[in-house]
Amino acid sequence: MAPPLHIKVISALLNSVVVIAGVRNIVAPGVPVVLIPEDDVFQLHFHSGKDSKMAFIFQLFGCFMLMAASTKFIVVFGHVEGTFLRQKLLIALGAVDLVTAAVVLMYKGLPASVTMGFAVLHGIEGAAFLFDAAFRSRRVKEAKKSS
Helix, strand or coil: CCCCHHHHHHHHHHHHHHHHHHHHHHHCCCCCCCCCCCHHHHHHHHCCCCCHHHHHHHHHHHHHHHHHHHHHHHHHHCCCCCCCHHHHHHHHHHHHHHHHHHHHHHCCCCCHHHHHHHHHHHHHHHHHHHHHHHHCCCCCCCCCCCC
């Protein structure tokens, strides 16, 4: 059964902002988003200087914001009974896993010996999820008959 309209509206509003903030955190940590009230104050609190450590933490946080928001969008909007919910989730999570691996690989504040394991694990999981979503055969489930 599809979620009711009020759930869709609330989820669309919240998660649209979360996606925007998540992308901002990955691409330009510390840059305020005008759509978010007083985001300039929030960003200044954490990014008052050129602190690459805090920027890296916010980039990782942005990745996980995208993971959460994408799963919510898929569950609320992309799933109709009988569709391939797991496949859609694997695509979303696999793609963000690869972004997370790239963010970790690009961080130069720690030696690769410290960050490489985390990056590799996300890269492997992301690739495995995307491979499974793309190539594993799936069959359409039969509709349940009402009694």
